[in-house]
Amino acid sequence: MKDFAVGDAVFGVCDAGQEAAYAEKIAIKAAIVARKPESLSHVECAALSLIGLTALCSVEDTLQLKSGETILIQGGAGGVASFAIQVAKHIGARVITTASAANHDYLRRLGADQIFDYHSQDFTKVVSGCDAVFDTVGGEVAKRSFAVLRPGGRAAFIASGSAAPASPRADAVSLRPKVGRDRAHLDRIAALVTSGAVRVPEITTYKLSEAAAAHKVSEGRHLRGKLVFKVR
Ligand SMILES: NC(=O)c1ccc[n+]([C@@H]2O[C@H](COP(=O)([O-])OP(=O)(O)OC[C@H]3O[C@@H](n4cnc5c(N)ncnc54)[C@H](OP(=O)(O)O)[C@@H]3O)[C@@H](O)[C@H]2O)c1
Known part of the structure; x- marks a missing residue:
């Protein structure tokens, strides 16, 4: 060595x-x-x-997020998402995230621009036109996340197993970061x-x-x- x-x-x-x-x-x-x-x-x-490895691989290497873009990060208060929110802000993106109300102050301190309480708001009704989604929640949240993407948008999933869910839209890509x-x-x-x-x-x-x-x-x-x- x-x-x-x-x-x-x-x-x-x-x-x-x-x-x-x-x-x-x-x-x-x-x-x-x-x-x-x-x-x-x-x-x-x-x-x-x-x-850190997971957030960098997802936001920078896989989604290739750029300055001026908007990203929805699902499950903001978790470890990977906490890092990802800050990386996305550092890149110069606008960050929307979802969390329980008790975590909103924490996420504001990390730099999130907009935070929705998923217990009282359906994110598909209040978020649209995103360039990218980073899902750290999985299940139905992952599947429903495609709805907020603009045409040509991209989504990355780390809580849906070893493969990304199939995209229900021809104009949106579904990616599984290889960490x-x-x-x-x-x-x-x-x-x-x-x-x-x-x-x-x-x-x-x-x-x-x-x-x-x-x-x-x-x-x-x-x-x-x-x-x-x-x-x-
Ligand atoms: N290499 C890899 O692929 C890799 C590496 C690391 C982690 N992972 C996976 O990534 C996922 C996230 O891991 P993690 O350790 O960062 O976090 P975690 O401990 O799995 O997630 C905890 C957070 O999830 C939030 N949450 C739960 N249900 C939610 C919902 N319906 N909407 C929004 N937020 C919700 C909770 O926020 P509230 O309390 O605000 O509800 C909590 O802060 C896990 O599935 C893990 O297995 C994959």
């Missing part, structure tokens, strides 16, 4: 296929970790890694956060011994921001 010295602090996400285990020590390829910025804690980097792990994207996450363009999402920490309770919260799908296990 040439890039790092023993003891260097790094951050990243386990390789695909290596996830789904909690461990204090793990061997990981140097090519898929990046140097941890000094100004960020390990907990913050742990929170940022997968949500990889590589140092270039992790360095970009670090640069966006250390420059102040992206704020760290709200973090809830759990002890590893509280894993069962943490899973319940995560599976409940109403966590704001990101959950992190603190091993010690």
Whole structure:
């Protein structure tokens, strides 16, 4: 290993296929970790890694969002969407998002321009003409999202399994981001956060011994921001 010295602090996400285990020590390829910025804690980097990779791959690489465009980001208060909202604003796009009323102030602080409470408003009746949709909710929300796109619009889905739902419209594309792990994207996450363009999402920490309770919260799908296990 040439890039790092023993003891260097790094951050990243386990390789695909290596996830789904909690461990204090793990061997990981140097090519898929990046140097941890000094100004960020390990907990913050742990929170940022997968949500940052997913948001960058979806908004920049897959949707190729441009300055001046309008994007609807479904499920704004979740971890990936919290990062995606800020990346979209940094690009210069107008951001519309959906969330429960209790999360609207949080999302305004992240930069969202317009926020709809999905409990009391049907987004298909109040949003239209979007250049892009980024759906992090899945199910019926994903399927109904095509309705808000302008002709030629594009939609990306990360909560509908390994394939994007089929587009019901001939004039709108449906995309499934392929979220990889590589140092270039992790360095970009670090640069966006250390420059102040992206704020760290709200973090809830759990002890590893509280894993069962943490899973319940995560599976409940109403966590704001990101959950992190603190091993010690
Ligand atoms: N590589 C990948 O493809 C990849 C990587 C990471 C995550 N994912 C997937 O992406 C999805 C999002 O993950 P996440 O960790 O960012 O968030 P999450 O924890 O799954 O989502 C929590 C958020 O979803 C919101 N929500 C629930 N139902 C909603 C609805 N009907 N409309 C709008 N918002 C709704 C909740 O907001 P309120 O409390 O405001 O209701 C909550 O803040 C998951 O399905 C996850 O498996 C995929």
